[in-house]
Amino acid sequence: MSRYSEQKQVAKKEVALYQYPDYGVIQLTGEDCLQFLHNQTTNEVKSLKPQQGCHTVFVNSTGRTLDLATVYVTEEKVLLLVSPQRTEFLMSWLDRYLFPMDRVTLKNVSEDYTVFTIAGEKSEAMGKQLGITINWEQPFATHEKITIDAVSVRIAVGTEIALPGYTLLVSSEHSEHLKQILTNLGAASIEQSAWEELTLEQGRPLPDSELTEDHNPLEAGLWNAISFDKGCYIGQETIARLNTYQGVKQRLWGIKLSQPVDLETPITLEGKKVGKLTRLLETDEGIKGLAYIRTKAGGEGLTVQVGEATGEVFALPFLTH
Known part of the structure; x- marks a missing residue:
């Protein structure tokens, strides 16, 4: 068994720690930011409350996929996790639909944050050691901000690969300290190649591979990131028609x-x-x-x-x- 296979087993049965080499993080602030994001993506975003979140999909006017994003709503802002190779594109895309009367400010804060995942059957137990109060029974992307050894960390339910665990956002300046804390508690670091294997085996679609303008999010299996009851958004007519007439x-x-x-x-x-x-x-x-x-x-x-x-x-x- 290669070390990658061993690391994948840890990610399933124990606690694996993965630090994303880069992740796109877009910050939205202002009174209209939830409504604005709701109008640009596929999921029911405007009804989210602080400490809630969801997956949502950016699509073009013909319903073709641009990126799968994760939304985290806080009291002061909305954090949007997007694929690193899509960050600048989506910043421009969102800016294109901002009108002068919209009370929304966009900012690329990718360099300010480091994103970790702890994954595996024992990660909830580790979460309790860290002081996490949210558990796996709560909806995906439910999140809270806690302090771990003087480090402020935003922790959310779920991983991006359908394995049980948590996603952690921490300021980049404190990332190494947090990594050491998690390692000391028993989380085993997993290499990028092993993570890529898990991503494929779990079926997490990626930009430039599965998430392209050749395909729509229904074909890509992203039904959980789509609301069929919400009002108009970019590409909504095509998505609704595909669903209504079983056109996938x-x-x-x-x-x-x-x-x-x-x-x-x-x-x-x-x-x-x-x-x-x-x-x-x-x-x-x-x-x-x-x-x-x-x-x-x-x-x-x-x-x-x-x-x-x-x-x-x-x-x-x-x-x-």
Whole structure:
């Protein structure tokens, strides 16, 4: 078993600590910031209260995916976690829709924060040691601000990979101190390559791979980040129509391959193209990937051909349909 496999086991059964090398953090302040964000993304944002949060999706005018974001509402501001390669784009995107009468201020505060995850079955017990009062029974992104050894930390329920745990936001100047505290309590650091394997195996879609303007968030399995009851937002008509008329023609799945293939290799069934790969990784358990597959072709348990390789389709815990 490689060290990556060992680290993945820790992330599932024990307590793993992962420090994101970078994360986009956009801060919104002003009286209208919740309403403004509500109008720009797919989820029911304006009804959130301080210490609440959610996933939400940025889509373009035709309902195609720009990024999956996490919202944290506080008494003074809204913090928006976005993909690092999308931060500047989304800053410009949001600014484009700001009108002079909007009481909203945007600021890129990515350099001010470090984002950690502690994940694993024993992370809740560690949370109690840290003084966390929120627990896993509370909704995703429920959060609180606590002090750990004189360090102010915002801690939220949930991880970005569908494993139990917490997300922690701390000022960058105190990140190393917090990391040492968590390590001393028994959290085992996990490397980026192991985290990437977990991300793929759990099915967390990423920009430039699964989250692109070639696909909509329903295809990407992000139904939990979409409200079908809210009012108008950018791309809402397309999303509503796809849902009403069952127009989702492809879905994101995991795929395990019998041998290596090129990422551009089409997925076929009985000689007909039924899908395309978006990501591939070689792991101790074999070659795994993510793929969009036509809904009519089937889903979990389906056997397909990918060039010379045989592929077995499997479900992804992070996604909902």
